[in-house]
Amino acid sequence: MRVTNQMISNNSLRNLQTSTRKVDTLIQQLTSGQKIQRASEDPVVAVRALKLRNTVAQLQQFKEKNIKDAESWMELTENSITNISNYIEYMSGYCTQGSTDSFNNTDRLAIAETIRSYKDMIYSEGNATFAGRYIFSGYKTDTSLVFNAADAPKYSYSITENLSSSDIDIKTVTVNEVDPEDLDKYLNNTLTYGTDAYPEQQTVYRLRLAYSGLSEGEVPSITYTGADGAEHTVNVTSTLNSTQSKEYYKDLGDDEVRYIPETGEVVFGKNIYTELQGVEDISVNYTKDTFQKNDLRPEHYFNCVQTNKETGETVDFEITDDDQNIEYEVNFNQKIRVNTRGRDLITHDMGRAIEELASKVEEVDDAEKRLSQLKALLDNPKYANDPAAVEQIQYMISDAENECKMKNQEMQNLFNRHIKIFQDFQTDVTSLQSDSGARTAKLDMIKSRVADQYTNFNDLMSANEEVEYEDKAIEFSSAAVVYNAALQVTGNVLQKTLLDFI
Secondary structure (H helix, E strand, O other): OOOOOOHHHHHHHHHHHHHHHHHHHHHHHHEEEOOOHHHHOHHHHHHHHHHHHHHHHHHHHHHHHHHHHHHHHHHHHHHHHHHHHHHHHHHHHHHHHHEEEOOOOHHHHHHHHHHHHHHHHHHHHHHOOOOOOEEEOOOOOOOOOOOOOEEEHEEEEEEEEEHHHHHHEEEEEEOOOOOOHHHHHHOOOOOOOHHOOOOEEEEEEEEHHHOOOOOOOOOEEEEEOOOOOOEEOOOOOEOOOHHHHHHHOOOOOOOOEEEOOOOOOOEEOHHHHHHHHHHHHOOEEEEEEOOOOOOOHHOOOOEEEEOOOOOOOOOEOOOOOOOOEEEEEEEEOEEEEOOOHHHHOOOOOHHHHHHHHHHHHHHHHHHHHHHHHHHHHOHHHHHOOOHHHHHHHHHHHHHHHHHHHHHOOOOOOHHHHHHHHHHHHHHHHHHHHHHHHHHHHHHHHHHHHHHHHHHHHHHHHHHHEEOHHHHHHHHHHHHOOOOOOOHHHHHOOOOOOHHHOO
16 A cells, blocks of 8 residues: 555545543543543533432432422421420329319419410411421311411301210219398298208209300201111200300209200200210301310311301312322432321310310309308398398308318319310320321431431532543643644654655
């Protein structure tokens, strides 16, 4: 094969360009730290880089955003649950103290006030928020679980509460209270002090609704499904308002059904109670027009119709079996529930039990005050010199003492019962606390795994895209020597051609 000077020149220039290109590539790699500047330089590295960058970006989102948000939400939840658990434990201890004979009623009044304050603190925990969202409201994160002072007066509700015969309990009450203000009526024969006026205890069957202070102008609708599968109606025979408080439980007939809006109770006679035995679905529809701060909002607990008193606008709310789980994606194809439903944690039964206990303590205090007033009347000049008045006062004092004994007995029994009630509440709260703790432990393991994955994929991405400076520096030194040698050789080759000898 004939080799010409032109061929030598072309080959020399081509090889020199190759050395130049290699030196340029190494300079770019050393100055940028990246293996390639364009995808065309190495398509395999480019494709792998896209996949690794996407994976690292997702892991970074999990690690720095999703997991941290989930941790914050769950930490707030656990703090609230722990606080509620502590409050219930304190109330259980107070019930133990209140059930003893060593406490006088002044002490018990202090206990009643204290447990009422605990109730407010428990309910206020229901309005805990994370980043402006209520954490116990399920999907309704823009709606508080508990009424605040501003919203409470705005709404009225028609509430449908679903109960069963197991919710009917037995309530023992003292009727025929002795009232010192009736003394003059007895002396003037306006009233007759007879056997029907003696304080006595009566037992009633009571269905306690979720709220007290209900609308007095409304009669509730009470229905149930019988063993025959048909729907039956329980007819309310009387609705008693707050001016009839002395008649709430007095002389209840066997077939009578009384609705007491003030206390939020439906009391049954014996025959009606027997009729409802074993019934699993008692539905009570009633209206509540007035709410106070720290009342639980019905839409989180019941099927109800909310009416805005200012605009007249109505909204229907329906409670479903959906757990309303709020989940965060914390790893690839892995989610974790961060919320706990408020209706499982803070119940109406809890608040109603506290109120009933406090009210009973106040009843005993009222009875003891009336007894003290009667004893003071014996020294009142108006009655002290009147044998008939003194005799009447003595009768009333004797009956008032019996009334105090009965109510004290009821109060102590209630304290004893509430020890178990609060222990049951504590068990339920502890169960939710354990569930939240288990999810937190799971999140901690996921967090550790994501951190490891983030580190590993960062290393893979770095190995795929970034150069090893030591290796490239050596490679550049070698390429520079080759390039300089090529320059020298090519310069010598191209110095003379055949034309130089013609």
